[in-house]
Structures are given as C-alpha cells and as structure tokens.
Amino acid sequence: MFKSCWKPLALSMLALSLLSACGEKNAQNSSASITTASGAAVSGPTITVNTARGEMNVPENPSKVVVFDMATLDDLQALKVPVTGAPKKVLVPYLQQTLETVNNTGTLFEPDMEALNALKPQLIIIAGRTAPKYDELAALAPTMDMTDSGQDLIGDGMKMLDTYGKLFKKEAEAKKLHDDIQNLLAETQQAANGKGTGLILMVNAGKLSAFGPSSRFGWIHTQVGVPAADTNIPASPHGQSVSFEYVQKTNPDWIFVIDRTAAIGEEGKTAQAVLNNDLVRQSKAWKENHIVYLSSASYLAAGGVQQMKTDLTNIKAAFTH
Numbered sequence: 001m002f003k004s005c006w007k008p009l010a011l012s013m014l015a016l017s018l019l020s021a022c023g024e025k026n027a028q029n030s031s032a033s034i035t036t037a038s039g040a041a042v043s044g045p046t047i048t049v050n051t052a053r054g055e056m057n058v059p060e061n062p063s064k065v066v067v068f069d070m071a072t073l074d075d076l077q078a079l080k081v082p083v084t085g086a087p088k089k090v091l092v093p094y095l096q097q098t099l100e101t102v103n104n105t106g107t108l109f110e111p112d113m114e115a116l117n118a119l120k121p122q123l124i125i126i127a128g129r130t131a132p133k134y135d136e137l138a139a140l141a142p143t144m145d146m147t148d149s150g151q152d153l154i155g156d157g158m159k160m161l162d163t164y165g166k167l168f169k170k171e172a173e174a175k176k177l178h179d180d181i182q183n184l185l186a187e188t189q190q191a192a193n194g195k196g197t198g199l200i201l202m203v204n205a206g207k208l209s210a211f212g213p214s215s216r217f218g219w220i221h222t223q224v225g226v227p228a229a230d231t232n233i234p235a236s237p238h239g240q241s242v243s244f245e246y247v248q249k250t251n252p253d254w255i256f257v258i259d260r261t262a263a264i265g266e267e268g269k270t271a272q273a274v275l276n277n278d279l280v281r282q283s284k285a286w287k288e289n290h291i292v293y294l295s296s297a298s299y300l301a302a303g304g305v306q307q308m309k310t311d312l313t314n315i316k317a318a319f320t321h
Contacts, residue, residue, distance in 0.1 A: 052147040062122035069127035074304025079170045153219040157303030184312045189225045191319035196253025198226035203271035204260040209239030244279035255285040256292045263296035292318045
C-alpha cells in the first residue's frame with residue numbers, strides 16, 4: 001500500500017512546488033519590470049493604467065517623460081510634473097513657457113526618432129494625432145495611447161487627469177483640479193439652462209463646418225446642455241461642410257466658433273471676418289451678439305485642465321451677461 005501511494009504523492013508535491021515558483025516569478029515581473037516591444041527591459045515599480053488600447057503596466061512616477069499630446073501636457077503642467085520632451089511648435093499660448101524648457105521631439109504627426117533615442121525616455125505619452133506611430137514608439141519605450149473617445153470631452157478629460165494623478169503620485173492635486181472643473185461645469189450648465197439653441201461652427205480657410213452632439217465638440221450640447229439648433233448633423237471628425245445660407249436658415253440663438261486657421265498659425269481671414277457677412281448677420285445669434293469664440297486649445301489640447309477651465313469660463317460668462 002505504501003508503494004502504490006508514493007508515486008502520486010511525489011507527483012503532487014512536485015506540481016505544487018513548480019506552481020509556487022511560477023507564481024513567485026510572475027509576481028516579481030509584474031511589480032519589478034516591464035519589457036518594451038523591442039525587448040528592452042525597464043526596471044523599477046510599475047502601475048496599471050487605463051489607456052485607449054486597454055490596461056497596461058507602465059513605470060510608476062517616471063522621471064523622463066516625453067509627451068506627444070497637448071491635453072496631456074496641459075494636465076502635467078497643472079500638476080507640476082516635469083516633462084523631458086515634446087513637439088515644440090504647437091500654438092497653445094499657456095503652454096509656451098513649458099514648451100520652451102523641453103527637448104524638441106519632432107511634430108505631433110512625425111516623432112523625431114533620433115532625438116527620442118538620445119533622450120532614452122522612461123515613458124512616452126501619445127494621443128490621436130500621434131496614434132498611428134504607436135508601434136514605432138512602443139519599440140523604444142513604454143508608450144501610453146491616451147486618445148479620447150471623441151464623444152465625451154469633459155468625461156474623458158477628467159478620467160485622464162485622474163490617471164495622471166495616480167501615475168505621478170499627485171492624487172490630491174488631481175482631485176482638487178477635478179473638483180474645480182466639476183463645479184465650473186455645474187455653474188455653466190445652470191447659466192445655459194433655458195437660453196436657447198446653439199450651433200457649433202469651425203472656420204477654416206474661409207469655409208465653414210458644423211459639428212453636432214456626437215462630435216468632438218458636442219460636449220457643448222451633451223454636457224453643458226445647450227440644445228442643438230440642428231439635430232441632424234452626422235458624426236464626423238471633420239464636421240459637416242455648410243454654407244452661410246445654412247447658418248441663416250438654421251437660425252441658432254447661439255453660435256460657438258472654433259477658428260482653426262488661427263489655431264494652427266496659418267495666414268488668412270479671422271473667423272470674425274469670415275462670419276461677418278449678410279447671411280450670418282441675419283441670424284438671431286449675430287443680432288443678439290451671441291457669438292462665443294472657443295480657445296485655440298479646444299482644437300489643439302481638447303480635454304486638458306486649462307482648456308476645459310478656459311472654455312467653460314468663457315461660455316458661462318457669455319450666458320450670464
């Protein structure tokens with residue numbers, strides 16, 4: 001009887017030993033190091049964060065961070081997190097002082113891989129405009145894709161802020177900023193309540209595009225609560241091309257304007273000059289001086305702390321005057 005029991009018992013003990021060793025090894029890997037797509041190991045404590053590509057482990061509180069997303073740079077500036085590199089030629093006025101201090105790493109569309117290799121970042125953060133370069137960047141260093149959903153600017157912006165608070169050990173600071181924006185949103189909603197319909201227009205090279213509730217600028221309708229003057233605008237990243245006659249016929253109580261030409265630094269007529277024509281002047285919005293110009297950051301740094309504060313403050317002020 002002893003002989004017949006010994007073999008199964010020995011096998012069971014061996015299996016338990018192997019499982020224990022395996023579990024111990026996995027625990028060490030998840031907390032001590034991660035490996036980039038190129039196979040380079042990054043040592044130190046890691047943290048799990050939510051990204052546009054799902055959950056991933058990244059270095060906790062990294063000291064060398066390269067950013068290819070202006071909303072992220074906005075958040076990190078607000079949280080007083082130093083940044084090592086970023087594309088420097090981006091026209092967001094309140095980010096210029098920070099951009100002057102960082103290493104140039106190319107553009108939002110074309111990262112400078114030679115500069116990145118020299119910097120050896122511990123973490124790279126990207127979003128929409130740089131997302132197609134994810135694989136190339138992830139081979140160099142851990143890379144977080146923070147592209148938003150495109151339909152919930154303030155909600156996505158709050159989640160991103162909370163993520164950075166956790167990642168960089170700035171949770172108290174992030175909570176304060178989060179609460180400030182939440183309170184400002186509530187005040188803006190109250191100011192906008194019952195004040196009429198709105199139309200969101202982008203002016204670019206003298207042409208107009210309209211954006212509806214399901215667009216990247218739709219937060220004015222869905223979160224601030226301004227009813228859409230036209231509920232049939234299809235969802236599109238670039239909006240629906242419209243005419244001045246369309247604005248006249250739609251006849252919104254309010255017009256919210258993004259001046260893309262000015263935001264990207266191109267020469268051409270300002271949005272104010274483009275909209276100042278016979279047809280637009282016939283709209284209720286023009287007659288009542290209900291034209292609200294959004295910040296350049298609403299196009300270039302959408303979802304960043306300062307962008308949300310600036311545009312909510314301006315919209316609130318327009319509705320309370």
